[in-house]
Amino acid sequence: MANKEFWSMDVTIYLYHFSRPLYHAKHYLGSSDDLTRRCAEHGTLQGSKLMRAAAQAGIKVRIARTWKGTPRYHEALLHTRKNHSLLCPICVGPKALKRGIFNPTSKTKTKSRKNRKK
C-alpha cells in the first residue's frame, strides 16, 4: 500500500453486520476508495476470505455503517478496538454512531500495562 493512499482522505470505511455469527465473527470492517466496486467483490474471489466464508455459510450481510472521507489509517484505529459490535447501530442502537468518529486532532490515550488501574 502506498503511503499516500494510507493518509489520503478519500476512503470510505464500512462495517458489515452478519445476520448470525460465523464462528467468532459478527462483523467485517473494511475500507475502499470505491465502495460500490468493493461491495460487489465481497463474496467473490476478489473479496475478503471472511466475507466469502459468510456467503458460503448462507449468512446474510448488510452494511451497518460507513465512515466517508476518512484516511485509511482510521480503519486500523477502529480495528484496534477489537469489538465491532460497539460500533454497530444494528447491535447497540444509535449510541454506536457516537463511537469511532474520526478526529485528527484527538490524542488517543492508550493505557500501558503498568499504568493500568487494577
Ligand SMILES: [Zn+2]
Ligand atoms: Zn452488528
